[in-house]
Amino acid sequence: MTDKTSECLECWNDGPAKSAIVDFVERVTREGSADYVAPDERIAVFDNDGTLWCEYPMQVQVFFALAQVRRLAEQDPALLEKPAFKAMLDGDLKTLASLPKKEVFEPAFATHAGMTVDEFRQTAAQWLDEARHPSLDYLFVQGAYLPQCELLTYLRVHGFKTYIVTGGGVEFVRAVAQELYDIPPEQVIGSSTRMKVETVDGHPVLRKLPELGSFDDREEKVVNIALHIGRRPIFAFGNSDGDLAMLRYTLAGAGPRMAWYLHHDDADREFAYDRDFKLSALIEGLDNAAEYGIGIVSMKNDWKQVFAD
Amino acid sequence: MTDKTSECLECWNDGPAKSAIVDFVERVTREGSADYVAPDERIAVFDNDGTLWCEYPMQVQVFFALAQVRRLAEQDPALLEKPAFKAMLDGDLKTLASLPKKEVFEPAFATHAGMTVDEFRQTAAQWLDEARHPSLDYLFVQGAYLPQCELLTYLRVHGFKTYIVTGGGVEFVRAVAQELYDIPPEQVIGSSTRMKVETVDGHPVLRKLPELGSFDDREEKVVNIALHIGRRPIFAFGNSDGDLAMLRYTLAGAGPRMAWYLHHDDADREFAYDRDFKLSALIEGLDNAAEYGIGIVSMKNDWKQVFAD
Incomplete structure (x- = not known):
């Protein structure tokens, strides 16, 4: 292992996951290697919620939507008739978690309909500057996983486009x-709303319209x-039901490929959840990971540190 | 003008268009300049048909669709009921040119429905390897405008993403x-079909589906x-009705910006057309170019050479 590698991945414990990643990257980047992949084709795709930052108990954007709904509910009480909105205002995360993801996201997108794209991004950035996780003692933006930030850097240092x-x-996002x-x-x-x-x-x-354009989940990814x-990616990282199609698509091409599930098994430093989190395709993914060729990264065992200090 | 510049833009005649481009690029790339733009924000967008390669008498893809239609018409005679398909098979370019662009493209996309994305790209690449322009003595792929290829390189050399x-x-494409x-x-x-x-x-x-996903024209661009x-581009180049919205959007942001129309006024080396080519927003663009801040590049006057030898 080179010095450059250990510098890049210092929050990863030595073990099978880190070894496999480093081995893969060395094979696809060593000219003359049978597995060499030209830099242009080194495409790596990462899910965000639960893969690059914390998504428990709900995705960060749901909390953002909640803040928006609070602001909007006074102007338009009809919004409260939507189950997802009502649950948000009641702080009823259990009901929210029981709704289909699309039903949670779709009305959430509606809260920023009518804004220009520039206004929306400014609103989101301002909220993210101050918004805090409901139970962990950090801002949401501090919920990024340090080992994944290192992995992104490591891949880019080796010519990947992330x-x-x-x-x-x-x-x-x-x-x-x-x-x-x-x-x-x-x-x-x-995911995106339609625009005009x-x-x-x-x-x-x-300007953003109150209609969903693309719900970027599962096969839609x-x-x-x-x-x-x-181009078909050669490296993919996900953690949930929404990522299985993307991981399998990545693995289905010719040549060297690699795909990972992040397993949230660390109740001490983050959260431990999976089979109890209504994610049927996560269960499918975990149960069939070996058959599909998807590796499992254990937050508990493979990561030295989860968040930045 | 530096050596690097003159090497890059050697097919451009010295004149107001070339000077304005070189001046713009120097201003946005010179650190300390009031107009300096960070490399990440140097986004340049180019239309393709009629801007980067020849689109007369019809877009190259229409000829590709024609070849596909010929192949498919035997299998599915119902296709002939679509006016655009019938006109294609009859070689009736006049009727084709009279149809709305969307009506020409939409059935054209249908000819590759059912193919996988990989199969389609292979089919297109094979056709492009051999397909010739109907009146000019070259392959379609030789219809790329050399001065525009130089301009793309020139922008990239100066940190633009094209x-x-x-x-x-x-x-x-x-x-x-x-x-x-x-x-x-x-x-x-x-433009894209839906996929599944x-x-x-x-x-x-x-796999590609026989439904249009996005028709990437006018405001949709x-x-x-x-x-x-x-991000909003800072540099845009188009030539027709379909590009006006993109050019005006590019110019509407803050800071230094530049947008161009290519004027097809060169009957000797390519074709001379505009006001007679059913492109109302081209007329709008040409008539209001100065007011909108859009520059005009004359193929005849500004380009030393049009195609590669």
């Missing part, structure tokens, strides 16, 4: 991706990878 | 963009730039 492919709103992960807006793929161009004072302005990247 | 934003099918323009698939934004993920022999496969890039 993408986020998230079920979260693309503009919401773009508001933090550069700062947290050093990933530019054009390398964030996510309006002319205001003679100038075109881009594969479709959006094809649409936005146009 | 994108194609085309009404053409994204997979079709990706099949040639790397070779012709040195633009990777992830920097090609275009199927499981074949236990592996996920991405702006929406797709926001969706795919997430």
Whole structure:
């Protein structure tokens, strides 16, 4: 293992996961190796919620939506008829967690309908500057996993282009991706509302509409990878039901490939959850990981440290 | 003018267009300049048909669709009921040109429904290897404008990220963009069909559906730039009705910006057309270029050479 490697991945414990990652990256980057992959084709995709930052008890964007709903409910009481909104205002995370993810996200997107894209990103960035996790003692933006930030850097140092492919709103994640992960807006793929161009004072302005454009989850992640990247990734990292299709798509191409599930098994430093978290395809993924060729990273065993100090 | 510049833009005649481009690029790249733009924000977007390669008498993809239709018409005679298909098979370019662009593209996309994305790109690449322009003595892929290839290189040498934003099918243009323009698939934004993920022999496969996903033209180009890039470009180049919204959106941001129309006024070396080519917003653009702040590049006067030898 080179010095560069150990510097990059110092929050990873030595073990099978770290060894496999380092071995893979060395094989695909060593010219003359049978597994050599040209830099242009070194595409790595990462889910965000639960893979790059904490998503427990709910995705960060749900808390953002809650803040927006509180602001909007006074203006439009009809919003309270939507189960997801009512549950948010009641602080009823149990009901929220029981709703289909799409039902939670779709009305959440509606809270920023009518904003211009620029206004929305500003609103999200301001909220993220101050918003705190409900039980852990940190700002949400401090919930980024340090070993994953290292892994992103490690891959980029070795010529990979790193993408986020998230079920979260693309503009919401773009508001933090550069700062947290050093990933530019054009390398964030996510759920989106429809938009329209309006002319205001003679100038075109881009406004968000209250309709879902793409819900970037499950098979839709594969479709959006094809649409936005146009190449099949060779490395993928996820943690849930929404990521299985993307992981399997990554593994289904020719040549060397690698895909990982992050296993949240660390009740002391983060949370321990999986089979009790209504994620059927996570169970499918965990149960069939070996058959599918998906590796499991254990937060508890493979990571020396979870969050930055 | 530096040696590097003159090497890069040697097919451009000295004149107001070349001077303005060189001046702009020098201002946004000179650190300490009031107009300095950080490399990350140096996003340049180019239309493809009629801006980077020849689109007369019809877009290259229409000829590709024609070849596909010929192949498919025997299998499915019902296709002939669509006016665009009938006109294609009859070689009736006049009727084709009279149909709305969307009506020409939409059935064209249908010809590759059912193919996997990989199969489609292979089919397009094979066709492009041999297909010839109907009146000019070259392969379609030789219809790329040499001065524009130089301009793309010139911008990249100065830290710009260059994108194609085309009404053409994204997979079709990706099949040639790397070779012709040195633009990777992830920097090609275009029209697209919907897709679905199927499981074949236990592996996920991405297949094209006969439904239009996005018709990347006019205001939709702006929406797709926001969706795919997430930043407002500072430099844009187009040539037709479909580009006006993108050019005006580019110019509407803060800081230094530049947008160009390519004027096809060179009957000797290419074609002379505009006001007679059913492109109302081209007329709007040309008539209001000065007011909108859009510059005009004259193929006849500003380019020393149009195509590679």
